[in-house]
Amino acid sequence: MFQETYQTYLTAIEAYLDALFLSETPAPYHELQEAMRYSLLSGGKRIRPVLTAAFAQLFGGAWEKAVPFGCALELVHTYSLIHDDLPCMDDDDLRRGKPTCHKVYGETLAVLAGDALQPEAFAILAAAEGMSAEQRLDAVAVLSRAAGADGMVAGQVLDTQGLEQDEEGLRLMVSLKTGAMICAAAELGCVAANASPEQRQAAITYAREIGLAFQIRDDMLDVIADQAEFGKPIGSDREEGKITFVDVLGLAGCEQAVKDCTAAAKAAIASYPNSEFLLELADHLADRRK
Numbered sequence: 001m002f003q004e005t006y007q008t009y010l011t012a013i014e015a016y017l018d019a020l021f022l023s024e025t026p027a028p029y030h031e032l033q034e035a036m037r038y039s040l041l042s043g044g045k046r047i048r049p050v051l052t053a054a055f056a057q058l059f060g061g062a063w064e065k066a067v068p069f070g071c072a073l074e075l076v077h078t079y080s081l082i083h084d085d086l087p088c089m090d091d092d093d094l095r096r097g098k099p100t101c102h103k104v105y106g107e108t109l110a111v112l113a114g115d116a117l118q119p120e121a122f123a124i125l126a127a128a129e130g131m132s133a134e135q136r137l138d139a140v141a142v143l144s145r146a147a148g149a150d151g152m153v154a155g156q157v158l159d160t161q162g163l164e165q166d167e168e169g170l171r172l173m174v175s176l177k178t179g180a181m182i183c184a185a186a187e188l189g190c191v192a193a194n195a196s197p198e199q200r201q202a203a204i205t206y207a208r209e210i211g212l213a214f215q216i217r218d219d220m221l222d223v224i225a226d227q228a229e230f231g232k233p234i235g236s237d238r239e240e241g242k243i244t245f246v247d248v249l250g251l252a253g254c255e256q257a258v259k260d261c262t263a264a265a266k267a268a269i270a271s272y273p274n275s276e277f278l279l280e281l282a283d284h285l286a287d288r289r290k
Contacts, residue, residue, distance in 0.1 A: 002280040009053045012064060013046050016071045020120075035105040035113035036120075040078045043096045047214075047285070048185035049074050054278055055186050055203050058269070061193025065130040069139050069188040072128075075121035076147050077181055079114035080156070086110065089160060118147075131192065138191045146184035152177055162241065167248050171212065179211035202268045209265035210282050213258045217288060219244040220254050225289060262286040 017040055021033040049070025056066035085092040085100040086107060092100055102110035125139045145151060155177025164170045186207035190200040223246050245254050265282045269275045 002277060002284070005054075005277050006050065006281075009050045009063070010046055012067050013049045013053070013071060013074070014041075016067050017041060017074065020071075020075075031105065031109060032112060032116060035101055035109050036117055038104060039082050039095075039101045039113065040075065040117070042098050046074065048077055048182060050281075051182065051185040051207065051278075052189040052192070054281070055189025055195075056192040057189075058272060058275060058278065059190060059193040059195040059199050059203075061189070061195075062130070063189075063192075065128075066189055066192035068124050068128040069131075069192055070185060072121040072124040072139075073143055073146075073181065073185050073188060075117045075124070076143060076152075079117040079121075080147075080152060080181075082110050082114040082117075084156070089156075135191055135194070139188055142184050142187050142191060146180040150176075151180035151184075155180065159242075162243070165243055167245070170243070170245055170248065174212055174215045175208070178215045179208055182211035182214070183207040199272075202272070205268040206265045206278065206282070209261045209268070210285055213261035213265070213282075213286055216245045216249075216254050216258050216261070217286065219246050220251060220258075221289070222246075223251070258286050 020040070021036050023033075025033055049067065052066050052070030052073065053063040056069075057063040081095060082101045084090055085095055086102055093103055094100060100110075101113060105113070121143065122140060125143060126136055128136055128139070131139070147153065155173050155175070158164065158169075158173040159177055164173050183204050186203040187200060189195075190203050195203070222244065245257070249257060262282045262285075266279050269278055
């Protein structure tokens with residue numbers, strides 16, 4: 001049942017994303033849309049828009065109407081990945097098993113593709129069908145807060161500075177760089193469903209904990225995964241001199257931390273009827289291999 005539900009969400013999400021940026025544009029900048037679509041449609045688990053749809057459904061909303069909200073966030077997430085891979089950032093050649101955007105289109109167009117995806121995301125939120133003006137405005141506030149100078153970008157600054165030398169510092173960086181956007185994905189589902197403040201807080205707690213578990217697991221996979229399966233270079237964090245959760249906790253400590261975060265995430269929503277999908281999702285992410 002879990003896989004069937006995930007696939008139902010995923011099919012709707014992929015169809016929505018695949019319909020974007022297909023308009024006829026003048027030849028001089030048509031390649032911009034190609035670069036945007038190249039990264040946006042390069043695969044991935046779509047965890048964030050799936051969370052949006054799942055929380056909308058959990059709290060009584062029509063999950064189909066929440067898909068644009070989740071896809072808008074996925075555009076921002078994609079822009080962040082394009083920029084994260086640039087030579088001035090992580091300088092990665094592979095993303096999801098394919099050459100990164102700047103390797104295919106060059107650094108300048110990759111930067112601009114990321115730049116373009118961000119405002120397009122907010123245009124989607126502003127025009128989302130089936131949502132009230134208040135819901136659209138709330139969605140804009142949620143995503144801008146998560147993606148901005150006190151959210152994802154702040155986390156990226158901390159990551160590039162490489163000043164995190166202990167667990168506390170790593171947790172702060174992750175809460176901003178990764179966690180803020182995962183929390184926003186869950187919160188956007190709440191916005192779509194007109195969830196109560198209590199429901200919204202439960203969603204944020206769940207998302208915060210799986211976001212931390214996701215990053216700890218990611219640090220583990222950077223050491224133990226198979227590169228062909230993982231889809232990006234193994235050991236790149238160590239080569240760049242970054243301190244990771246594996247460095248401060250060890251693999252066994254990381255394994256326990258992932259279990260603890262997953263348990264906390266599940267506890268936040270377990271009392272709500274029909275939460276089975278999200279409970280299984282937490283376990284699925286904790287055990288992932290890519």
